[in-house]
Amino acid sequence: PESIRSICCIGAGYVGGPTCAIIAHKCPEITVTVVDKNPIRIAQWNSDKLPIYEPGLQEIVMKCRGKNLFYSTNVEEGVVNADLIFISVNTPTKTYGAGKGRAADLTHVESCARIIAGCASGYKVVVEKSTVPVRAAASISEIFGANSPAASNFQVLSNPEFLAEGTAVADLLNPDRVLIGGSQTPAGLEAIALLTAVYSHWVAPERIVTMNTWSSELSKLVSNAFLAQRVSSINAVSAICEATGADISEVAEAVGRDSRIGSKFLQASVGFGGSCFQKDILNLVYVSECLNLPEVAQYWMQVIVMNDFQKSRFAKKIVSRLFNTISNKAIAVFGFAFKKNTGDTRESPAISVCAHLLEEGARLNIYDPKVETEQILSDLCHPGVCALPRERIENLVTTHADPHSAAANTHAIVVLTEWDEFKTLDYEKMIKSMLRPAWVFDGRKILDHERLMDLGFYTECIGHRYQRPQFYDHCNGHAPELLFSEKSKAFRAS
Ligand code: NAD
Ligand code: UDX
Numbered sequence: 001p002e003s004i005r006s007i008c009c010i011g012a013g014y015v016g017g018p019t020c021a022i023i024a025h026k027c028p029e030i031t032v033t034v035v036d037k038n039p040i041r042i043a044q045w046n047s048d049k050l051p052i053y054e055p056g057l058q059e060i061v062m063k064c065r066g067k068n069l070f071y072s073t074n075v076e077e078g079v080v081n082a083d084l085i086f087i088s089v090n091t092p093t094k095t096y097g098a099g100k101g102r103a104a105d106l107t108h109v110e111s112c113a114r115i116i117a118g119c120a121s122g123y124k125v126v127v128e129k130s131t132v133p134v135r136a137a138a139s140i141s142e143i144f145g146a147n148s149p150a151a152s153n154f155q156v157l158s159n160p161e162f163l164a165e166g167t168a169v170a171d172l173l174n175p176d177r178v179l180i181g182g183s184q185t186p187a188g189l190e191a192i193a194l195l196t197a198v199y200s201h202w203v204a205p206e207r208i209v210t211m212n213t214w215s216s217e218l219s220k221l222v223s224n225a226f227l228a229q230r231v232s233s234i235n236a237v238s239a240i241c242e243a244t245g246a247d248i249s250e251v252a253e254a255v256g257r258d259s260r261i262g263s264k265f266l267q268a269s270v271g272f273g274g275s276c277f278q279k280d281i282l283n284l285v286y287v288s289e290c291l292n293l294p295e296v297a298q299y300w301m302q303v304i305v306m307n308d309f310q311k312s313r314f315a316k317k318i319v320s321r322l323f324n325t326i327s328n329k330a331i332a333v334f335g336f337a338f339k340k341n342t343g344d345t346r347e348s349p350a351i352s353v354c355a356h357l358l359e360e361g362a363r364l365n366i367y368d369p370k371v372e373t374e375q376i377l378s379d380l381c382h383p384g385v386c387a388l389p390r391e392r393i394e395n396l397v398t399t400h401a402d403p404h405s406a407a408a409n410t411h412a413i414v415v416l417t418e419w420d421e422f423k424t425l426d427y428e429k430m431i432k433s434m435l436r437p438a439w440v441f442d443g444r445k446i447l448d449h450e451r452l453m454d455l456g457f458y459t460e461c462i463g464h465r466y467q468r469p470q471f472y473d474h475c476n477g478h479a480p481e482l483l484f485s486e487k488s489k490a491f492r493a494s
Contacts, residue, residue, distance in 0.1 A: 008082035160220035166341030181216020248463025270443030273338030327361030335417025
């Protein structure tokens with residue numbers, strides 16, 4: 001065809017949903033159908049309450065839905081009617097067999113390839129939107145070749161997605177780059193041109209980067225690995241700051257001012273989460289191991305090791321500051337999503353921090369403006385997350401619809417997501433309802449700690465150690481973690 005008139009996207013998730021809404025919005029002459037095997041998800045996309053929260057998305061979906069944007073469970077029909085098919089299904093870390101815990105599970109991608117091979121005919125551009133290991137497009141082509149007589153008319157492209165959750169609409173409307181990989185043959189270049197024409201409706205030509213398929217696939221894994229590596233690097237330094245009196249925000253400012261380094265992605269935190277970073281680094285580690293490059297694999301693995309260290313370091317600090325025992329103590333948790341402006345909890349650092357606190361016997365009052373109670377319970381009760389049985393977890397966890405009720409009668413507030421609203425809460429009112437000493441543990445370094453201390457809070461945050469004179473008075477001059485430890489008994493006896 002001279003141009004793409006109809007698009008089908010398999011997978012109505014965090015990527016397929018927003019991406020297709022923007023394409024429909026920017027390309028009124030293209031019919032966009034998003035298909036998914038999950039009928040609940042499709043019903044939600046067709047309802048007033050969309051299955052995912054992204055600022056600005058609802059308006060765009062409402063504008064296009066029923067005009068040139070459709071959601072359906074009929075995958076075959078969507079595929080048959082499309083000139084271009086996005087495969088935008090989940091590619092989680094494998095939980096079984098070879099490469100378990102590291103390799104990407106390509107079951108869903110392969111099943112899409114088989115569905116397409118089974119029903120499509122004529123010319124089709126098949127676009128790998130899912131994040132996949134390098135050379136996955138070759139497997140898709142092979143499945144087409146072996147299963148479909150029409151396959152010689154199918155062109156497979158790689159077009160990885162770089163949107164971040166919470167800013168998906170803005171990222172899609174104004175991408176740093178759109179990456180399209182394809183085979184460098186006349187037919188491959190023609191397919192690249194067709195997909196380029198779709199994006200050209202709103203993306204400037206210099207931002208559309210084309211290259212060979214394998215480079216494109218690998219670039220996606222490497223981009224996420226670099227981003228996560230920055231977070232782990234600044235988090236590693238945050239531990240040094242807490243031990244020395246340096247302030248991680250000042251260090252990040254000084255380092256980020258170097259234009260070769262840049263200032264973005266240097267916010268120290270309780271650890272990175274989200275469905276991509278860990279999964280894609282593990283994928284890169286596995287690819288490196290398979291290529292017999294153990295040093296390369298180890299190098300990237302350390303990014304995850306550091307992230308796990310950061311999460312457990314923070315959880316252990318909470319226990320230590322609360323006099324080494326939190327059994328039956330109530331603790332308020334502010335934020336459960338993996339970052340602000342999303343309701344997504346996949347790999348959220350909140351999950352492992354909360355699991356640690358629950359295993360120590362704490363009662364948790366959890367508040368998040370976007371995450372539903374069932375999601376929180378299902379994350380915490382997921383096998384392998386927390387050592388306690390489900391009934392015990394359900395007993396210890398209460399979710400709250402507002403932060404004030406979550407904080408009442410607790411020993412501590414633990415901030416795990418950087419929601420803006422946490423910065424402007426009435427902490428003066430809150431501390432009056434809390435037990436003393438009242439603690440704030442700021443896992444995102446977003447609160448005004450000087451003010452919190454003026455109000456009477458004891459505070460700890462990632463990447464900076466605040467002086468607490470009154471606290472040390474209270475503890476008789478000893479650091480609190482020493483008070484009830486063996487070391488401190490020896491110290492007091494001496
Ligand atoms: P998701 O789990 O939100 O959505 C995937 C959807 O695909 C699900 O609704 C599932 O039911 C559907 N699906 C799976 N197999 C199917 C089949 N055979 N037929 C029909 N539907 C099927 O996943 P996501 O977060 O949108 O991620 C999709 C891909 O994009 C992944 O490879 C991911 O790594 C990548 N990615 C994600 C993000 C992100 O921010 N979430 C960003 C960039 C890239
Ligand atoms: C990421 C990539 O940014 C995106 O390009 C890719 O397409 C998908 O994966 P996402 O996981 O949605 O996007 O969010 P991102 O903003 O990258 O944050 C990931 C995690 O890192 C979050 O938990 C966030 O809180 C944390 N983070 C990020 C930090 O702790 N510090 C930072 O400076 C930046």
